[in-house]
Amino acid sequence: MAVLINGDGYSPVTAQQDADFFAGIFGQDLSVLDVGSNMAASIISATCVRIADGEAIVQGRRIHNDVGTYDDFDIPVGSQGATKHYIIGYELYRDTDTKEKCRTFVQEVASATATISQSVIRDGATSAKISMYRVLKEGVNIESVTPMFSVRTALANNYPVGAIYMSVNSTNPGTIFGGTWEEIQGKFLLGRSADHAAGSNGGAETVELIPSQLPAHHHTLTPHTHTGTTAESGNHRHQVNRRKTGSTGTARYAIEGDDANGGWTEYGGKHTHTFTTNNGGGGQTGDSGSGSPITIMPPFLSVYMWVRVA
Numbered sequence: 333m334a335v336l337i338n339g340d341g342y343s344p345v346t347a348q349q350d351a352d353f354f355a356g357i358f359g360q361d362l363s364v365l366d367v368g369s370n371m372a373a374s375i376i377s378a379t380c381v382r383i384a385d386g387e388a389i390v391q392g393r394r395i396h397n398d399v400g401t402y403d404d405f406d407i408p409v410g411s412q413g414a415t416k417h418y419i420i421g422y423e424l425y426r427d428t429d430t431k432e433k434c435r436t437f438v439q440e441v442a443s444a445t446a447t448i449s450q451s452v453i454r455d456g457a458t459s460a461k462i463s464m465y466r467v468l469k470e471g472v473n474i475e476s477v478t479p480m481f482s483v484r485t486a487l488a489n490n491y492p493v494g495a496i497y498m499s500v501n502s503t504n505p506g507t508i509f510g511g512t513w514e515e516i517q518g519k520f521l522l523g524r525s526a527d528h529a530a531g532s533n534g535g536a537e538t539v540e541l542i543p544s545q546l547p548a549h550h551h552t553l554t555p556h557t558h559t560g561t562t563a564e565s566g567n568h569r570h571q572v573n574r575r576k577t578g579s580t581g582t583a584r585y586a587i588e589g590d591d592a593n594g595g596w597t598e599y600g601g602k603h604t605h606t607f608t609t610n611n612g613g614g615g616q617t618g619d620s621g622s623g624s625p626i627t628i629m630p631p632f633l634s635v636y637m638w639v640r641v642a
Contacts, residue, residue, distance in 0.1 A: 463480050
């Protein structure tokens with residue numbers, strides 16, 4: 333049955349109700365808020381690391397150090413030549429009265445990348461260790477203390493690492509939400525698929541087509557004819573020889589093979605010829621086109637795009 337948690341006449345809010353509210357806002361993972369000293373760590377001595385005041389939220393539970401207060405974590409004494417790795421943080425637990433509380437812990441781990449498994453109180457676990465810092469001890473001295481969280485503002489939670497932010501304003505979103513951002517330039521966004529893994533790049537603004545990419549097509553040649561007239565030729569004449577065949581009356585003459593007393597006929601036989609040709613109805617056109625690339629850019633609005641990387 334639903335109830336109005338902050339309504340008049342209702343009993344005080346329980347720890348679980350309060351935890352559910354903050355888990356819904358910040359999620360289950362550790363969030364150190366940007367207040368006070370941000371629970372910053374410092375090396376106090378060869379056997380002590382101090383976590384300053386601030387506010388951490390994990391699984392909806394708030395771990396709080398008042399302003400000016402701190403927690404000291406005792407690191408075991410080391411030995412010359414030995415390298416040790418520790419994780420320090422807070423343990424959420426239920427006491428014998430099932431009331432939820434927290435306490436500090438220091439736990440040695442096998443390597444610089446080893447982690448501590450984290451149970452979930454809401455699922456019924458009686459305790460859950462919340463890792464805050466890695467401590468590296470070289471010999472007898474503490475060499476370094478490395479945070480296992482990043483300080484987050486409420487707005488930064490809306491843009492976790494890997495999130496994309498777009499705007500026509502050039503302001504780096506890190507100045508608004510916190511975190512570290514890198515600008516994305518000259519690219520469109522594409523939904524991930526089996527052929528395109530998230531974070532992969534590809535594509536081009538222009539493309540140069542090759543013949544195999546063109547649609548199937550052909551060019552038609554129309555048969556045509558050529559007409560004309562030859563030059564005049566063949567103009568010629570014949571030589572004729574004559575001899576007298578009778579001695580009285582009308583003179584008669586006969587043509588002889590001898591040209592001593594012969595003559596020539598008039599010129600004749602000059603003529604021309606008209607002709608028509610065709611190309612037989614086939615052939616191939618010459619090359620065309622320059623092979624210049626074509627743009628494949630769709631209509632667009634250019635914006636500033638950023639991806640959060642830390």
